[in-house]
Amino acid sequence: MLGGFKKTTKRNLLKGIPWRFGPNWPGKRCEAKTRKGKPCQRPAKLPVGRCRLHGGASTGPRTKEGLKKLADSKTIHGRFTKIEREKAKARAEQGRIIRSELKELEAWFIDHGYLKKDWRKDWAY
Numbered sequence: 001m002l003g004g005f006k007k008t009t010k011r012n013l014l015k016g017i018p019w020r021f022g023p024n025w026p027g028k029r030c031e032a033k034t035r036k037g038k039p040c041q042r043p044a045k046l047p048v049g050r051c052r053l054h055g056g057a058s059t060g061p062r063t064k065e066g067l068k069k070l071a072d073s074k075t076i077h078g079r080f081t082k083i084e085r086e087k088a089k090a091r092a093e094q095g096r097i098i099r100s101e102l103k104e105l106e107a108w109f110i111d112h113g114y115l116k117k118d119w120r121k122d123w124a125y
């Protein structure tokens with residue numbers, strides 16, 4: 001009857017110590033993967049959804065300095081920060097504009113006889 005329980009839970013139940021979170025407890029359970037590969041199943045702290053052993057007790061950074069400290073500790077080179085990604089987007093857009101202008105120029109030079117249609121072949125190595 002007590003087969004599915006942890007050793008300590010089983011021991012407590014046999015001693016007559018009641019278990020607040022029995023198998024039919026309707027609350028939210030921790031779904032963190034344990035070393036056995038199964039969900040933890042301990043009662044979870046809301047709204048985190050994890051038990052205190054799996055990060056449920058953490059409130060995360062509470063101040064701006066704390067958040068900055070966390071971000072700094074997790075940032076390796078900063079190439080994927082919001083600002084850098086915006087810069088890369090702008091550079092890509094600039095490249096697209098320049099390439100389209102070059103294409104227009106090439107078409108104009110070909111149309112007006114300044115370039116042969118296959119002028120690129122002369123430049124191939």
Ligand SMILES: [Zn+2]
Nearest residue numbers: 030040051054
């Ligand atoms: Zn847990």
